[in-house]
Amino acid sequence: MTTDLTQTTTDLYERMRATNPLVQCITNYVAMNYAANVLLAAGAPPAMVHTPEESGEFAAIASALTVNIGTLSPNWVEGMIAAAKSANDAGKPWVLDPVAHFATGYRQGTTTELLKLNPTIIRGNASEIIALGGGQSAGQGVDSGDPVEQAEDAARTLATAQKAIVAVTGEVDFVTDGTRSVRIAGGSDLMPKITAMGCALTALTGAYVAIAPDQAFEATVAALANFAVAGEIAAQSANGPASFMIAFVDGLYTLDAPTFKANARITAQ
Ligand SMILES: Nc1ncnc2c1ncn2[C@@H]1O[C@H](COP(=O)(O)OP(=O)(O)O)[C@@H](O)[C@H]1O
Numbered sequence: 001m002t003t004d005l006t007q008t009t010t011d012l013y014e015r016m017r018a019t020n021p022l023v024q025c026i027t028n029y030v031a032m033n034y035a036a037n038v039l040l041a042a043g044a045p046p047a048m049v050h051t052p053e054e055s056g057e058f059a060a061i062a063s064a065l066t067v068n069i070g071t072l073s074p075n076w077v078e079g080m081i082a083a084a085k086s087a088n089d090a091g092k093p094w095v096l097d098p099v100a101h102f103a104t105g106y107r108q109g110t111t112t113e114l115l116k117l118n119p120t121i122i123r124g125n126a127s128e129i130i131a132l133g134g135g136q137s138a139g140q141g142v143d144s145g146d147p148v149e150q151a152e153d154a155a156r157t158l159a160t161a162q163k164a165i166v167a168v169t170g171e172v173d174f175v176t177d178g179t180r181s182v183r184i185a186g187g188s189d190l191m192p193k194i195t196a197m198g199c200a201l202t203a204l205t206g207a208y209v210a211i212a213p214d215q216a217f218e219a220t221v222a223a224l225a226n227f228a229v230a231g232e233i234a235a236q237s238a239n240g241p242a243s244f245m246i247a248f249v250d251g252l253y254t255l256d257a258p259t260f261k262a263n264a265r266i267t268a269q
Pocket residue numbers: 124125126142143144168169170171172173186187188189190191192196197198199201224227228231
């Protein structure tokens with residue numbers, strides 16, 4: 001299965017780069033610029049369209065939608081809900097990134113509303129996924145306080161309850177549909193030192209599921225493997241978080257399919 005999945009994700013990688021899917025990203029103020037540059041370098045044009053006056057209309061045009069709750073305000077929440085409803089109506093996949101959803105009542109309430117709109121994929125760090133599964137996480141803010149392994153049971157439970165793909169990211173990532181599970185190794189320990197890295201990954205996950213809406217599990221694994229391989233390449237030339245940030249965008253841009261295939265470290269559980 002691992003070999004098959006490596007080939008399948010390499011095929012998805014090639015298709016995503018050849019197809020250039022338009023991804024609507026509703027993300028936070030911190031992440032908007034970096035996430036857009038990451039998407040462009042990886043091969044998918046981003047559109048940051050959030051206001052309710054147009055977010056639903058645009059979701060019907062875009063190939064996929066991603067919603068990240070990092071910096072909330074009422075107008076944005078309205079825009080997120082309108083876009084997710086429209087994506088559902090148009091049969092478009094959408095990805096939820098529940099940034100620090102456990103931190104405040106406002107975030108919790110917004111996340112509950114968004115979960116009712118059936119996200120295709122939920123991508124978060126370990127603390128976020130543990131808390132979504134009803135567990136007690138050590139997270140206090142946007143960064144994880146828990147190891148990925150501790151979130152695996154919660155991820156399976158959440159995936160089954162939501163009928164969604166759940167991705168838990170960290171040193172070694174974990175993806176499940178509730179039945180099948182894989183781990184993706186790679187990346188760099190500089191990645192958690194850069195804000196918006198997870199938000200950018202959520203945006204890229206939208207690009208993959210856009211081109212393979214019927215293979216959401218494989219699309220999620222491909223997005224995470226793309227990040228892991230580009231992250232390893234970037235780490236070879238980076239001197240710290242700032243130069244890594246730039247090298248990572250270049251790493252995504254210069255990557256090719258043989259390098260993806262040779263370096264993706266995907267193992268079935
Ligand atoms: N210690 C680490 N080693 C390698 N890759 C990491 C590490 N921590 C996070 N990553 C990678 O950074 C990206 C963002 O994940 P994460 O930091 O968990 O998200 P968030 O920024 O939402 O907390 C993912 O591609 C993940 O694999």
